[in-house]
Amino acid sequence: MLYKSSTLHLFVLIITSCSLSVVQAQEKESVILRAMQDEMKRSMTELKYEGHDAPFFISYGITDATNYSVYSALGALVQSGEYKNRDKSVRVMAGNYEFNDESLDNNSYSEPTANEIPIPVDDDYFGIRRSLWTTTDIVYKGAAQQYKKHQAALKEKDKKIGDLPHREFAKVPVLKKIEPGKPYILDKSKWDNYCNQLSAVFKSYPDLKSTKVTMNVSFGTQYFITSEGTVVVTPFAKAMIHCRAEAKTKKGEHASDNIVYYANIPEEFPAIDKMKAEAKALAEGLTAVHEESALEEDYSGPVLFTGAASAQVFASIFLSSRESLEATDRIPSITDTRPDPVTSLETRIGKLIVDNGISVIAKSTLKTFNGKSLISAFDVDDEGVVPPDQFILIEKGILKNLLNDRSLARPAQTANGHANGPGVLEVVSDKGVPMPALKQALIEAARKEGLDFGIMIKEESETGESIPQFFKVYVINGKEERIRPVRTNSIALKNLKRVSGIAKQQHAYTLESGNGRLLSIIAPEALLLDGIELSPVQMPLQEPEVTYIESPLKIN
16 A cells, blocks of 8 residues: 655745755765665564564655745735655555555555654654654555455455456566765745746736736655665756736636746746746737637637647647556456446557557656756656666557556556656657648648638647647638637547648657646647547636726826
8 A cells, every 4th residue: 555645746946045065965865764764674574463464565755855936926026935845655565466455456545644743854863764654554554454355355256366357566676776966056036036027027018917927946855765675866856937817808708828837947947038028928918819709610620739739639648548658557346347447558559549650759768858858857767667768659650568657457567667657758750741831731631621721729838838829721821810719629549540740840848747747748849630629619708897996007
């Protein structure tokens, strides 16, 4: 069974105004790591529950983080502060690798109890051990009881574990990886000022209803050990800046847009002048929303996705749908009469599932692409398993492998170091064409279907967080007419079976791929698909607001 505490949000800003010296970092590491190793040794030796099996596997994880966040509006700080926290994960398994407490049940998580003691943020050796002890005791009891129930269920049905759908726990090589953290110095006033300068742009747009800029960073060290002997100590850093504005049209319709950038550290954010220009464009786009026409009726036909919109299509199909490239570890319960929860891809390995020009490779250890940082890259996954530098998932349209962790629910599954997901995914095509040719291909496809126009969806951000821009592209003259946002109905794997066009050029994007995880995806800059269904969006209408005095931003 597994327990995880989660007080640290993914992008709660984490930067300190002064760095730890190397000596201080090593001293901290020795206290945390020594406490983890000593408590694990004691647990593996002494944990006993009368009438139940002892644990065969334990893992401990601690995330040691310093957090710093900034919130600015109209050129002034609303909030700026920092805090420290430590999260932990504890996994205790009873039984053996082939048959254990997680083998026959889909719920392998242990809920916190009133006896839970948080990890102290100070380097208190016995405080850290006590926190791990209380959680280990609770999780072990649940695992031991669950395993005994599983044994009883097999006996009652007169079955062997191999006779039933079940989950095994993969054996993996022992890993020793201790990577010292690099000293980091943050100029707090510099980044406060950066946010203030950016939020001040919106002073010139008094008709906007709400604006804000937030910066968040997460920075520290992750520790992970197992009873098998694996020890992993790695530094981490993630940063995000988010610029948001909201407006209302003259008809009372709500509109909003975002600018989001992810980075390892704030120094990787765009220069302030570039950010200010983007904020200005965002504000002007919102104030002009009421001037755009709308899609009059449902549309079915060719759609050209460009920029992050293209990357979003690939990410949503390959990672967020039922036909995901991530293997499922769900199994039908021995008392469950519902259909097998296996995804349709589990049975399609070796078969053509997308256009034969498309290949998909997980490159989870790749750190940069064309000079851009791939911030979701990792060298070791959350279970202490090293992923291959290149792991082919789809080759020329044929499904070769699925991403997996150590929990194996099907005979063909292997532990391939992707408990975190893919980290970095590359989509390539040997049928790529230059970008200008794709617009013409859109026009020709629309003409063949007897349509007056095709649809182009553009997203120029690198994160997929902005509101895409939608355009009618007229067959008669190629003119682009911007329209209000439309609803894109479900796009599935079948839509990639016959790709009408794909760009030769690739670009790296950082997207949220589900479950709050970030994905760095290297994808073609444009994708043309046929048979895509779009529907007009009815903007929510509200009664026009009556203001009895104008915004002070309109003075002078």
